[in-house]
Amino acid sequence: MNDLQIIFWNSRSLSNKLFEFKKYIYTRKPHIVCIQESWLNDEYLPSFINYRGYFKNRVGRAGGILILARNDLITEDINLQIFRNGKLEIQGIKIKIYTDYLNIINLYNPNQIVSQAEFKFYLEQVGNKGLILGDFNAHHQLWNRKIHHACISGQNLVNALAYIPLQLLTTESMPTYIDNRTGNSSTLDLCFVTPNIFSKAAIELGEDCGSDHCPIHVQIEIQTTIMKMKTRRKWKFDKDLWNQYQDSLIPIPEEDLNINDMNNFVTESLFNAAESTFGRTKDEITFKYNNSWWTPDCERATRERKRLKAILRRSPTPENAAMMRAAENEAKEIIKQVKKDKWKNYINEINSTSPVGQVWKKINKINSNFKPQNSPLSVGNNLITNNLEKVTIFSEYFENVFQIQDTMSYQLKTQIDIELQTAYLQVQDEYNCNYSLTEIQNTLSNLKNTAPGIDEIHNSMIKQLPDTYIEYLLKLFNNVWNHGLVPNSWKIALLIPIYKFGKPERLPESYRPISLLPCIGKLFERMVGSRLYW
Structure with a gap:
């Protein structure tokens, strides 16, 4: 006690x-x-x-x-x-x-x-x-x-x-x-x-x-x-261990996989290699x-x-x-x-x-702009301190706030899909062709070390991949491009509630969400964005 x-x-x-x-x-x-x-x-x-x-x-x-x-x-x-x-x-x-x-x-x-x-x-x-x-x-x-x-x-x-x-x-x-x-x-x-x-x-x-x-x-x-003060664990990368990280990657599979399995293979291989090579910070907040x-x-x-x-x-x-x-x-x-x-x-x-x-x-x-680290949430007359319960409250609030009513009719949607497919089949412009190795390498060279998504794959882990993995990523991206299918995990965002300074800290509406998507999906998004400026 x-x-x-x-x-x-x-x-x-x-x-x-x-x-x-x-x-x-x-x-x-x-x-x-x-x-x-x-x-x-x-x-x-x-x-x-x-x-x-x-x-x-x-x-x-x-x-x-x-x-x-x-x-x-x-x-x-x-x-x-x-x-x-x-x-x-x-x-x-x-x-x-x-x-x-x-x-x-x-x-x-x-x-x-x-x-x-x-x-x-x-x-x-x-x-x-x-x-x-x-x-x-x-x-x-x-x-x-x-x-x-x-x-x-x-x-x-x-x-x-x-x-x-x-x-x-x-x-x-x-x-x-x-x-x-x-x-x-x-x-x-x-x-x-x-x-x-x-x-x-x-x-x-x-x-x-x-x-x-x-x-x-x-x-x-x-x-x-x-209240337990929890935070997200971070990778403790060491530049002297990147060769060991590359050696820990699983060999590329020879058989053809579907888009979801290809993405899952890359994600699991990168995560396991990093976990066996680098340490991670604790999830408990310790104040200095x-x-x-x-x-x-x-x-x-x-x-x-x-x-x-x-x-x-x-x-x-x-x-x-x-x-x-x-x-x-x-x-x-x-x-x-x-x-x-x-x-x-x-x-x-x-x-x-x-x-x-x-x-x-x-x-x-x-300016002493203090941001609360771990405030309970007030719902009705109750104070919510359990982290899982707070997650539920935030998710329900953000879902209600950002829910967009779909007013488009089914017939109009079908017509648009048909026109898009027809236009895609008829157009053979250069910006519709497969992505090249040069494109992915140029995008990687300009990639910043932003926060990873829910899969914990950091941009540093992607930038340090050997050529065989870069080529496999390129194959995955071209499959996504050609089939119009996106891996399911790319659609899952990690929402981080950010406190709005000066607002009542115990109300869900005093926080704005930041969405962290998987870095592999964000890499492909950057490649697509680059083509829009051709």
């Missing part, structure tokens, strides 16, 4: 600490991350590898909250009721756990006096199974015995809890916040859970990430529903959490800041506070300079000779 891992943190400007925090979560890979005081706006929303973001930005300066959910989880936004004229910033998601859901509510109090009614209003929305966490900005002896008097918000929160069966998970006097001016600590970041998960939950302080608040780690012994931008200078500077902040916690003196602030400023300047250098190097990789695909890939990264 994989325990549910949650991190929540008041970042006090995420952009300024993005480099360091990305390294922090990419190393730990928590399921859920809740952030308060993100200070983000809609013009720039950072992207995170293998995480989807639920952003709720405040209009104006400061504030803002967000939730990051790992892509292999089934999560859904909770449409929380909003307290009229309230002070709190709040959002929530629910996460699928086995046969049930767990509600997670992310809260931030922007240092305002919050009424008992508002606290109670949101605590009630945690539901039967869930937790509410964040920066409450509330002082009370219940979670911090060091203070002598509770603030108004703290007392209102405790009064509201008297009506709601929630339990405090935050341990007594946990120093979640440290004042960088004095070194004094407070317990401002709290986590409340429903009784049915309290005994399964644990909480601890995380490492300093540059804010005046510490990240808080919550671990819950609960079985989450993990890139931390290459984190330099030794960044590591040294942040380590020194953490060391001095730990000293400040133990001994809050003006001298220690000054030393910690100096180390903090130095770390900020070093990370800022590294970001500038990395950005400059990234941009300089694009020049007038860069391939168009590489340029667009970099532009999409700059």
